[in-house]
Amino acid sequence: MHGLSITVTGHEQKAAWRDKILPPVEQIREDVWSIPVPFPNHPLRYTLSYLLIGRDEAVLVDPGWASDEGWRHLAAGLRRGNLGFTDLTGVVVTHQHADHLGLAARVREASRAWVALGEHETLHLPAVGDVAAWIAADRVRLALWGVPEERLDEITLGERWLSTQKALAAPDLRLAGGSLVPAGGLGLRVVATPGHTPGHVCLVDEAHGLIFSGDHVLPRISPNISLQIPGPANPLADYYQSLDLIGFDDEMEVCPAHEYRFSGMRRRVEALLEGNRARSAEVLRVLAGGAARSVWDIARSLSWSRGWDSLQGPPLRLALAETASHLVYLESQGLNVHIPVRDPLPAVAP
Template sequence: MKSRRRPYAQQRPQDLGGGVWSVPVPIPGNPLGYTLVYAIESPKGPVLVDAGWNHPDAWEALSGGLAALGIDVRAVSGVVVTHFHPDHAGLAGQVREVSGGWIAMHESDAALVTLMHELPESEHASFQTDMLRRAGADPGEAMEAVSRPTPPARPDRELRDGDLVDLPGRKLRAVHTPGHTPGHICLHLEDADRLFTGDHVLPDITPHIGIYPFDRDDVDPLGDFLESLDRVGELGPLDALPAHEWIFQDVAARAAEIRHHHEEKLARLRALLAQRPEPLTIWEVAAMMTWNRPWDELSPMLRGMAAGEAAAHLRTLEARGAVRRSSRVSGVDPVRFQALDS
């Protein structure tokens, strides 16, 4: 039950056995290519794990892929969303419209979806540009880096850690795994030793872990993510059904690999800061780090994402007492970080 990542054109809906199916749903213009949407059999009608990007081609792939497996999308009883990002929650609203089913997500992500719906466009743009300038971006680049995805549909049901999803005859339990988003959940199909991992544990790549706003000091998303990896590891060598790439075995082993990757990244970042006598802005730190492309080749939007990830790593180092942030003269001055003597 392993299907290595292939281009979307080579993907096909699959019967994974045990009343579980997968449908690849394209993500237009994204290098990830597709989201793997899963359907789980239920007497009330199948329950979907995630729904894919809100786009006509994606809807055709989802509804047509389900039909190829003998499932009418109108019979879906519910969609449980692993997290609120558009490649996971985007089509949940359309599924609800045609099926009358429910949408469920963790309460922390549900709160963010509500905020996205209620925050005016002008306030959102000001929030992002101010955040980027406080990170050290110049005003022009801060303006170019602003983006606002369309908010997903509001959920009908909110989940907490340990809750069972409405799936009669099966045991599908929510496991709160914050980090990638505050309300990210994995879903443990306890009667089959399978774990739907969303973006939390992927077989080859690692998810984006950022902090928003970049200069917050009251949360630690990367620290939460590392603890969540340990928690998933405690579930044992379950079969992993991720939202991207391919299905794989032994989620605990992969979770340990990802943790090791981030610990190495934290150590390299600490060493880089120790070599610089002066405090650095988040933007300057991000430019020093290694990404999948050189910093000069990243678009303003991708630089903003890189800065969010740099900020998350700096915040974890700060929480561990390895770096400190400098005080600012005013709220618009960039925050700066400096290594502490070990």
């Protein structure tokens, strides 16, 4: 985008990404290790977990998707740092998605370490006893967005998704923006970066010159910014503000949760801002055509990396929710988009 580019620092990771294989465990600083954990049956393929060793304490960032294979990879990575699970004192998870939080419960059980999430992160579980009503309400919202009747079963959140959510670890600690992770000798500063999720956090390690960016800033992919109902009123506006907070340094090395390490955070932030603004402009062009009557109509008229017809199941749902987030943002900028986005029914509490 107009010449803005990052500088790749994780060369082995990028080679592995190109070759579609798992990258190696890497020692990236004296007491910092990068540990890839498989994310099966997904285009991202793996989550990059990070082991940070402090003064008599050790913290794991984003332990990854819950599977026996992932557990073995995580254990092997800890051994490279001469540690086992019982040596861990804390687990910091940048956000609640299962490819980040999934193994946290098992790690906690094996280590007695605390698990921490951002202070505003939600786990998206419906209230006890309201599962059927919650699923029904989700179906109503998707119909409001114009999803054809024959596609509703495909993308409505159902029992399988709920069972995955129920297995996720509830946090022992909540981390506020501007606070330090409570682990001696680490000096990890928390930056609240809502957008991708309501309570996403990044971690800044000034001493080592590292930024652990979770999914907030990735080297190649633009993270999905979805409208969640119930959820934040304007997630794209939140994301823009969060990018301003984290885009302060081009020299520090960025340690993302996927793909590969890089430097040039400020440059990457500018590219992400430009990309999202271009998407909003594309939405406006579709609206100007006058034919769109729903979120579905707009989404199917937008450009998608693999084409609209390739989107099925969860990716299709994410595409619709991303489109809805742009509509909400544009409306917040004073534009009357004339597209129903908000559920007219009372929200079912998460």
